[in-house]
Amino acid sequence: MHHSALLGVLILFCSLPRSLGGKLLVVPVDGSHWINMKVLIVELHSKGHDVTVVRGSSSWYIEEHSPLYTSITVDIGEFDDEFMEKFLPSLLKMQRQGRSLWNELALADETYQRFKEIHEQICNMTATMFENETLMNSLKDAEFDVVLTDPAFGGGVLLAHRLGLPLVLNVRWTMYGEAHFDIAPSPLSYIPVTGLQLTDKMTFTQRVMNVMTRLLILYKNSKYFENPYREFTRKYFGPDVSFFSLLQNTDIWLMRNDFTFEFPRPTMPNVVYMGGFQCKPAKPLPDALEEFVQSSGEHGIIVMTLGTVFGQLLSELNDDIAAAFAQLPQKVIWRHTGPPPANLGNNTMIVSWLPQNDLLGHPKTKLFVAHGGTNGVQEAIYHGVPIVGLPLAFDQPDNLSRMRAKGTTKIVDIATMDRNVFLEALKEVLGNTSYRENMKTLSKLHHDQPMKPLDRAMFWIEFVMRNKGAAHLRTQSFRMSWIEYHSVDVILTLID
């Protein structure tokens, strides 16, 4: 990877005449995060707002030309395309060797180092923009109403501050971890830290683990991620402005979850839950697919996919999965790329892409085999389909452990999985009606809201545009040091 190859900025941005709607500057994160952001952009566009998207020159997914938005392409050098390709097989091999995903990967210095490099790249990309006077002047002249960004990386937050614009986040993760931890009080006694697959009911030992892991994460965050941003903010904003304070100063946090997915926990007035905002009623399937689905008869179908990024597992695992499916009376639609697995049954259709939402919403669908990405879990909740989970990395184990705690999901550990283990898991969720009933209840609760999540998100984005922020919903906590916030100085004075 070439971090130094930041050669310039290609500006496709042009000053459009101001429409009746507002003007948004969107700074998205690439990959699966873009899918979510695009849902918001489609809706904003349909409401007559002008959207401008900042994209890196090596973007995987974010199109340069779109009828939905104007784009600004910033050269961020070459991206290591092979990283993700190499990532999953190495991850799977590690687990199959019985090594702990959590200790060796999530908390490994190598992983932190890798993410640090991405953060550095983002800081460099943002600096490239800041240094380009023509670009910055045109951004100022454009008179945006708001910056909408995904703060998994910090570019949008920095840009909003530079332009003096209100800030709305489309968020579940920040560089520090699960986003609530940055903004809301988070008692570690019942709020599990991501990665440990704990619930909101913890034993004493689990609570000790939870506190220790949180401390470790704080230490690693500060060791790896603070530096690139600290250098950046010092250079461009002076010594008194930290990235964290800019993040806490956000007007509205649009959270990609809700309390049918997440455990209930303290929240803040400017946090708006839009979990499931990307979900829609199912549309009819293509004829061939519908025919296959209908051929399942009373047994119904199983849908399997491991998400946007991962098309296949190790071949031994693929073979085991195929063999297990072959023993079931259900029909199976399996998104799989790469060589076809051995042991494939007649009941199993391999596809390289599938209309996930339409399949999950089909009345014949009995079971979802999924890696546990947020989008898939939300769609399963929306349509009320129980899950057999094969968590691979990132937030997936914790997403699935939440679903397991709610009695809707069986998790299969990829480290010890074989065809029998997988088959038993499938049979359990298909045979024990409680999984389906619990997921139907969760689905009912998810739908029982005064407003649709996407409408709620739109309301608050437009609120910020109308009112130039949401200052009356932001607490004073962001102005305080840790010592002041926790009244440590007061307590010491009183004890003294």
Added chain:
Amino acid sequence: MHHSALLGVLILFCSLPRSLGGKLLVVPVDGSHWINMKVLIVELHSKGHDVTVVRGSSSWYIEEHSPLYTSITVDIGEFDDEFMEKFLPSLLKMQRQGRSLWNELALADETYQRFKEIHEQICNMTATMFENETLMNSLKDAEFDVVLTDPAFGGGVLLAHRLGLPLVLNVRWTMYGEAHFDIAPSPLSYIPVTGLQLTDKMTFTQRVMNVMTRLLILYKNSKYFENPYREFTRKYFGPDVSFFSLLQNTDIWLMRNDFTFEFPRPTMPNVVYMGGFQCKPAKPLPDALEEFVQSSGEHGIIVMTLGTVFGQLLSELNDDIAAAFAQLPQKVIWRHTGPPPANLGNNTMIVSWLPQNDLLGHPKTKLFVAHGGTNGVQEAIYHGVPIVGLPLAFDQPDNLSRMRAKGTTKIVDIATMDRNVFLEALKEVLGNTSYRENMKTLSKLHHDQPMKPLDRAMFWIEFVMRNKGAAHLRTQSFRMSWIEYHSVDVILTLID
């Protein structure tokens, strides 16, 4: 007062045929709190729900017979009607002598003792119900969907637990203080304790005061209020159930405020803000009143009222107020009971009752002179009318200090008020346009919500009725001891 005079229960309750709507058991608090509860009952009634109201036999305001609800009257003995009549004059005299309202009244053992007696009375009233098998059986047979109560006193919470029913609170205060403190994390570094008139921006000294006062309140609460409830829960529910745990187990907290009124602070998933739910667009005034209002010409009018309970001040104060009003070009409508004040100007109309909402919503209204009760402040926000505040007791000083912090209100200290001080305050708010502009901004923010507060309240009451509670929005914190919640045991183990 006769606490022992708990002679029996008069049951007017009858089994109505089940309508298409749900069935609610409402346990209100008397006095000004009933005004709020009645707004909810009117709306619930109009939506086709059956409402049953539990009232004390000596109720001041809660009618026994109403087309809106069926009532259950419980004998609570004689109530000391003179208490409130004697209360205000003694309060005012105390302040005029230069004594601190806060130290001598709010924190005085005498006040706590007085409230303890009311809590005992409520526990006795509830016990009377529990001991009446016929009543309790008829309540069980009625198959209510939910208990709706104001937890300033604890009867409704106890009754809900006894009947095994979901619980919705119409709340701003519990017996422990401002309701958020019971349920949401409340960092004392920026959340002012009620009574000190502090804001969310405190100096170090103010933060010390805030923490100390909170500790004092916790101590006094436990000394005075725990006992009657502890005895009650031990007797009827066993040693493992505390009143506080029942309160924390509430399904939905309908809070009578929002963040145009309250400072932004941490909240919880099952807290629903319905501040301003009682407010409505102004209706036309009676002809005589409209004529008087119109006669004010370009100068407009001033509306003064000290709320439901207090009709007048000390006569020296009344005279000063009248003299100050007499010097203004505005017309004044003043709700005043008792002997007419000396110095009354031609511009001032004395009335024993006024249509507060319709007057505040009248375009001629320039200023609201108010004691700072929650209802009046909410109506002032709703209609965008700046305030000159004369806080008398309870939450009024703090309500008004919030409005002052938002630049909408001038507070006059009743201890040192004379006609000149009052006149200057009136002139300042009438003359300095920032008060009006700030209140208009606040009003705009208050109205800029995706749903009207009353509709939101109705949605969540009906949600609880539909779903038999809101368990997925309740955190696990209520199951925990203080030591577990704050991870004190974990920290001690890690330090050890």
